[in-house]
Amino acid sequence: MEFAFSGADEEFRGETRAWLGEHGTPRVDRRSWERTLGKGGWIGLGWGEEGYGNRVVGLTQQVVWAEEYARAQAPPRSGHIGEKLLAPTLIAHGTQEQKSRFLPPIAAGEELWCQGYSEPGAGSDLAGIRTTAVRDGTGSGYRISGQKIWTSLAHEADWCFVLARTDPDSRRHHGLSFLLVPMDQPGRIDVRPIRQLTGTSEFNEVFFDGAHARAAHLVGGEGNGWAVAMSLLGFERGVSTLAQQIGFAEELAQVVRTAVRTGAADDPVVRAALVRQWAGLRVMRWNALRTLGGDADPAAPSVAKLLWGNWHQRLGELAVRVRGAEAAVGPKDWSAEAPYEVDADQYLFLFSRADTIYGGSDQVQRTIVAERVLGLPREPKGAV
Template sequence: MANVKTKARFDEAKGKWIINGQKVWTSLAHESDYIFVIARTDPDSVAHKGLGFFLMKMDQPGIDVRPIEQITGTSEFNEVFFDDAECEASDIVGKPGDGWKVAMGLLGFERGVSTLGQQMAFQNELNDVIAAAKANDAAKDPVIRQRIAKAHEGLKIMRYNSMRTLSHDASDGALHKEALMYKLYWATWHRDLGELAMDVLGMECDVLEEAPYELTRLQSMYLFVRSDTIYGGTNQIQRNIIAERGLGMPKEPKVTIKV
């Protein structure tokens, strides 16, 4: 993100920020009324300096949204193009140059408490897996039973860790250690649940039931969870965060590759 090339310049005559650039992988942009955009307010700046954080209206001629079809056949995410897109002067969050700081605060929220509600959806999916295992007798296999028990246990641990995270006083805006590990934990748990679901279904997992031959909930879940360990920061990046910020280990060395 620190390599962002999208630019923002303030147009004195219009009294607005003008944004030019492009962003790929924007989840639900095609359904959104507003978008957060990080753009370079200082054209001579590099890396995480000189960025601004803008809250922009989507419904305007300067913004073009192009959905990307995923392996699941659906299109939750998009490419978004900004071509002289306009942002109200009052809709910059913080000051020009503060963009990185604001983005880090937002990411802390995205990787932490904002995702707690998804545990309910996880429970529903696990219930579906258990129901499928009972229906096709996969539950009689001791290894499958053990993996289901482990998934159940993992979801409980996720819940208790969330409670622990919420019990902290968050008024200082800082991320506590319990929150640092949350993204890595749930993404890995969910990816494993997808694999368990397919092993429970056995050969049936390759079959589309009937016209219009749409994926079942579990098939779709299996394909989508591959992306859980990528978006919102990959598992490797989460491990770096835990090591550096949680455990106080030395920072990853910066490497410059000259081509």
């Protein structure tokens, strides 16, 4: 497809670049940055509905904003879960009361969200969740009990959208409900950060012990949680993948610079690997543009995840390979008493090990392609 930017898009690019240049530095804490974005009207550009404190722009201008944000190396986002996942889901499945209550604070950067999906025994196999939600004695809400894991930014979030089992006799994807749960419930919600190989703790375990959710905060109706949850996962792909590739391009450029500095680029095998990474990045962009163009291919999200997950993992391996032995060495001022810090190349290598797991593992993505697109027999449940 032909994906071109108009004159109006380029004017919008100039506005975007100027605003980010003025506000994108110095670094601020995540919550303050979300409020700054909200005041500028930059949250909720792609919602398709206005009137909640957000501005609405077309697809090409959403791409412009995402690309310029990545190029400016603007502060990391903590509101993207509410903006990119929950908000479109409420617009599609929520009541007017739910939209009026939750969308304005997201657009203003005032309320942050986390996602309560994965559990210790139900990660890639999300239908196996065991967290329960039962009606309380008054019938005005639900009591939620169970454990979620790998919950991004739960330690910062004000709210969590939780997939829980409301029918105790149900199995698999039946009998699930989608609930909006306030995180400020001391004694009923316990958030425990998970320390990663990188030394950081973006992910958390979350324990619910009778946590309360109002009946008015049930989205899509009781027992319809699976359909709502799958709809939400569909919003994970899209414009954001193009911005992601801007970051990938900068990481690749840094790996190339390191390869030249260390002399690793003189090795023809390394040069070939760098060229493959360059070509792979272009393939990902063309695939993303094809998807944005309205291609109804049901395999497109799975293909995109397989492409970027494996590409990024290979880049992480290259980043330490071209560094040589120094890539295995910690900072000079490291001590047993102080927490270690990894540099950018080491972080890229360590964090990218998870790229083929989170967001839907490679095995799950290949199964989707096999069953839903190629029409191959379904894999027997319980098969290894």
